[in-house]
Every structure is written in structure tokens, then in C-alpha cells.
Amino acid sequence: MSRIGKVPVKLPKGVDASLSKGTVTVKGPKGSLSLNLHNHVQVEKAEDEIRVKRHDDNRRSKAFHGLYQRLIASMVKGVTQGYQKDLELIGVGYRAQMEGKKLILQVGYSQPIWFVPPPGITVETPKPTSIVVKGIDKQQVGQVAATIRKYRPPEPYKGKGIRYAGEYVRKKVGKTAAK
Secondary structure, rough: OOOOOOEEOOOOOEEEEEEEEEEEEEEEOOOOEEEOOOOOOOEEOOOOEEEEEEEOOOOHHHHHHHHHHHHHHHHHHHHHHOOOEEEEEOOOOOOOEEOOOOOEEEEOOOOOEEEOOOOOOOEOOOOEEEEEEEOOHHHHHHHHHHHHHHHHOOOOOOOOOEEEEEEOOOOOOOOOHHH
């Protein structure tokens, strides 16, 4: 039996979960999320917890057992606390600013890059060299942060680019090291 899958997901106060045909919906103070279930697992709701069970012991059922428990736990955390990814801009003249709901990135190209975040995601620029991506959906927050990072990933020679806060970029030695 999956060790992660058999751990029940606790529902804190203010969070309501509802089950319908193959769908789990979690509502909390920050919003609402829903998840379609795979037919290898089933979900049971007790008074203040959710348990994920699998139908049989084949390999796919075991894999989905732990996966869906973690997905539901992430949904509960998202509607109560939310998720956040911090990005840093490293480089001379690199900066970001918000203009309405659009993020404007100046990262060494001849034209600025305009990025409009999807609904449910908020992007902030507390400083011109930092970007904060917030939302309740863990996957969507990570995807938006990865998309922004992809516009100018950190390069290994000078370390310039957009990186996650605290990310270490191993620098390579330039061509003068060959002498």
C-alpha cells in the first residue's frame, strides 16, 4: 500500500470539500479548485478529512493512489494559504514593472517583453529586479514562473538572466582559461 496515499488529507476550518461523479471540489477562503479523478482511485469524505482509496493492487492503481492524495492535499493548501514563486533578474539594465495587469520585462532584447498572466494568477514587482507570482493552483503558479524564466534563462558565463530566488547557477570558465 502506498505510504503517501493512505495518509488522510485534513480539512482545516473554513475549507469545504464536495464529491460528485469523479470530481473533487475544494472551497476555501482564497477560492475554489476542482480535480477530475482517474477511474483507478476513489475518494471518501469523513467529517474533517478526505481519504483516497484504490480499487485494486495493480501497478497503475498504486501509482495513482499517492498522486491523487498529494494533488488533493495541494488543493487544500492552495485554498487556505496559496502558493508563491519568487524570481530575480540579474544583469545590467534588467528590470521588470507592472503596467495594469501586464508585466513588462526588459531583459537585454531590443524590445520589451509583454506578459499577461492567466486568470487566477497575480504577478507583482516589489522591486525592479524581483518578480513575485502568486495564486491558489500550485501547478499554474509554477508554470507561469517557468514561462517568465524562459524569456531569459540564466546563462552560465556571467550568470545574467531570470532565475528563481535562491537558485544557484554554476558558472563556467571563459575561453581565457584555455591558456
